[in-house]
Amino acid sequence: MSTVRVLVGTRKGAFVLTADGRRERWDVSGPHFGGWEIYHLKGSPADPNRLYASQSSGWFGQIVQRSSDGGKTWETVDNKFVYDGVPGTHQWYDGTPHPWEFKRVWHFEPSLNDPDTVYAGVEDAAMFRTTDGGQTWHELPGLRGHGSGRFWAPGAGGLGLHTILLDPKNAQRMFIAISAAGAFRTDDGGATWAPINKGLKSEGIPNPTAEVGHCVHRIAMHRSRPDVLFMQKHWDVMRTDDAGDSWREVSGNLPTDFGFVIDVHSHEPETIYVVPIKSDSEHYPPDGKLRVYRSRVGGNEWEPLTNGLPQHDCYINVLRDAMAVDTLDSCGVYFGTTGGQVYASADAGEHWSAIVQNLPPVLSVEVQTLQ
Amino acid sequence: MIRVVLPAHLRTLARVNGEVTVDVDGPVTPRAILDALEETYPVLRGTIRDHVTLKRRPFLRFFACEEDLSHDPPDTVLPKAVATGDEPFLVIGAMAGG
Numbered sequence: 275m276s277t278v279r280v281l282v283g284t285r286k287g288a289f290v291l292t293a294d295g296r297r298e299r300w301d302v303s304g305p306h307f308g309g310w311e312i313y314h315l316k317g318s319p320a321d322p323n324r325l326y327a328s329q330s331s332g333w334f335g336q337i338v339q340r341s342s343d344g345g346k347t348w349e350t351v352d353n354k355f356v357y358d359g360v361p362g363t364h365q366w367y368d369g370t371p372h373p374w375e376f377k378r379v380w381h382f383e384p385s386l387n388d389p390d391t392v393y394a395g396v397e398d399a400a401m402f403r404t405t406d407g408g409q410t411w412h413e414l415p416g417l418r419g420h421g422s423g424r425f426w427a428p429g430a431g432g433l434g435l436h437t438i439l440l441d442p443k444n445a446q447r448m449f450i451a452i453s454a455a456g457a458f459r460t461d462d463g464g465a466t467w468a469p470i471n472k473g474l475k476s477e478g479i480p481n482p483t484a485e486v487g488h489c490v491h492r493i494a495m496h497r498s499r500p501d502v503l504f505m506q507k508h509w510d511v512m513r514t515d516d517a518g519d520s521w522r523e524v525s526g527n528l529p530t531d532f533g534f535v536i537d538v539h540s541h542e543p544e545t546i547y548v549v550p551i552k553s554d555s556e557h558y559p560p561d562g563k564l565r566v567y568r569s570r571v572g573g574n575e576w577e578p579l580t581n582g583l584p585q586h587d588c589y590i591n592v593l594r595d596a597m598a599v600d601t602l603d604s605c606g607v608y609f610g611t612t613g614g615q616v617y618a619s620a621d622a623g624e625h626w627s628a629i630v631q632n633l634p635p636v637l638s639v640e641v642q643t644l645q
Numbered sequence: 646m647i648r649v650v651l652p653a654h655l656r657t658l659a660r661v662n663g664e665v666t667v668d669v670d671g672p673v674t675p676r677a678i679l680d681a682l683e684e685t686y687p688v689l690r691g692t693i694r695d696h697v698t699l700k701r702r703p704f705l706r707f708f709a710c711e712e713d714l715s716h717d718p719p720d721t722v723l724p725k726a727v728a729t730g731d732e733p734f735l736v737i738g739a740m741a742g743g
Contacts, residue, residue, distance in 0.1 A: 309654060333704040333738045334654060334692040350658070350688045354696045 277644040278600050279344065280608055281325065282616055283312035286634035288327055290345040293629075295602055297620040300629045306348065307339065314381045314595055314638040317344075321389035322642050326408065328379035328394075336378050340408050351408030355379070355396055358415035364398060365427040374398045374418070381595060381638075383438035393464075395435030399426060399452040401464065414464040417450070422469060422486040429453040429489050429508075436594055437493045441500040449503065449518065454479075454489035457505070459518050470518030474507060491534045492594045496543035504546050504573070506536040506594075511548055513573050524573020529560050535597035539622060540605045544572040547607060547623065549592040558589035566609070568623050582626035583617065590615070595638035602643055610636025647678055648733035652705075655693070655736070659686040664733060673728040675707055676719035693736055708735040 276295040282288065287305025306312075307329045315327035323344040329337040336355065339348045355376045366372035377397040385391035390407040400418050402411045417423075417435075426433060434453055441447035448464060451457045456471040469485050479487045489508035496502065505512040505521065509532050512521045525531035530550045539545035546569050552560045559565065564583040567576040590613035600606035607623050610616045614633035619626045646666045656662065667681035676699070683690045694701050699719070701707065706715040710724045710732050726732040 331654065333652070333702065334658075335695075335702060336691065337658065337688075353691045356697055 276602060278602070278606065279317070279322075279642040279644060280598075280616065280618075280629070281315045281317065281345070281638075281640040281642070282610055282630075282633065282636055283314050283327070283595075283638035284610075284614070284634040284636050285311055288312040288315055288329075288345075289630070289633060291616065291630060297600075297602075297606055297618060297629075302630050303345065305634075306345065307337075310337070311378075312637065313378060314640075315339075315345075316382050316384060316640045317642045318384040318389040318392075320385065320387050322644055324384070324389040324407075326382040326384060326392055328382060330378040336376070338379070338408050352404075352410055355394070355402055355411050356413075357400060357418070358413040362418075363424055364433060365425055367428065369427075371424070374400070376400075377432065380434040380436045381438055383440060386440055386442060393438050393440075393448070395438050395450060397432045397434040398428075399433045399435040399455060401435055401438070401450060403464070416460070416464065416466045417458060420458070420467050420469070422455070425486060426452065426455040427487070437490070439493060439495050439500075439503070442497045443500055447500070447517070449493060449495070451490040451493050451505075453491065454487060454508075456486045456488040457490050457493060457518055470514075471521070472519065473514070473521030473523075474512065475510070475523075476508065478508070492536050494536045494538050494546070496538040496540075499543045502543065502572075504536050504538060506533050506548055508532065508554060511536065511573060524569070526569070526574030526576055528567055528576050529565075533592075534594040535592050535609060537597045537599055537607070539607075540599045540601045541603075542570070542605075542622075545570045545622070546573065547597065548576075549597070549609060551591060557591040562587050562589060564588040564590065564611075566607070566619075566623055566626070579619075579623040579626070581624060582619075588613075593637055596636050598639050598641040600641045600643045606641065608639050608641055610639045612636065646730045647673060647681070647727060648730050649678060649682060650733045650735045651689075652736060652738040654738070655689060658688050658692065661686075666730075669728075672720075673723050674720045675714065675717070675723065675734075678723075678734050679719075704739040704741075706737040706739065708737055709733070 280291040287308040289304035318324040325341040327339040361374035363371035381395040383393040394402040437451035439449040458467045501517040513524045566579040590611040597609040612635040615628045669677045
């Protein structure tokens, strides 16, 4: 029988949850790296027991941990992220130029076919790559070197590169997203990048349809259709069918189109999930009801999924990297909350239960389906 | 032999218990101690001072002999009691948390 492994990053450590394919009884391992912020941990598709974890602290900076046995044991690898050349400046909150400064790794994206190759999205926004299992990290400078880099400005949470999507059909193509610069695409393996924000409209920036400056919260893709992307922007749920060349809004009947997470059903490319959050000044669900919304037609028409989720007095948040799906026949959907719960549905969202509660605030959730 | 006291999280990271000791050739300065410490425990590189600038991380402090040495230049010669091992060089994490 298959096994499911859920990798949970929290404000105070990492947790590894495992269950068999029935997904009814969960074993909780952790905290790993107790007391440290674990922004993200993720396994290699090429070698699922190879995991990478971003461990950081306001006191001690960045550490990178690597496991070769599915999270049972860990070893530190290189934590030196140095911008290529003279870093230059980006725009600060007050509009003044501000030197690029490395703060932390927000997201690791292991290569689809090489466990030693991993992409790292960092704050201040840049993309790094290792090809030796984390022993050394090198920036892909073409992203920051895009002419707009000096105009990028941080969102309230920092200038973080938080989303990295690798095109499974084209090894040269990748998509990334930065808060608050927007989405970018490379078609040459990361050497050069172009903004892909046409169609986005953000009232909170001076030019609502600017080429860059949009606060993209998360982008999701189904591996069978890499030209179709779904985006949870600060406000607005968006969709592109042409690899980001143009976007259109698919918020439809959502109770609010602010939120952070978005993901795609593992077997139904038109079935997508979001967790609406009331507003950008009230980071909790509307009406105190935690509801996942699902569209089975690629957006615009949404249905609330509430069975097993708290429907009163719930004021948690679900952060951008904290939703994932498994690939079992009945697609499992998982998300973590700032209240320390990880909720799971083994039937594509029809029924939910908390598979662990009272963890520190959850920053990220990733799922591995193991045979 | 120089005695160094590390914060708990860095002891865990370095997989040590209690004080650690390092040897320094030449003048005993914060830079020389940290160089020796990072040579012995490479995992500590970047955690006490920046990889590139080698500046102390903002939320850490260096104490010795009941003095805050954090703002002294890194090549300042430390008190003799540190060099002889009678007093430790302390790396302190800023207290925080309510």
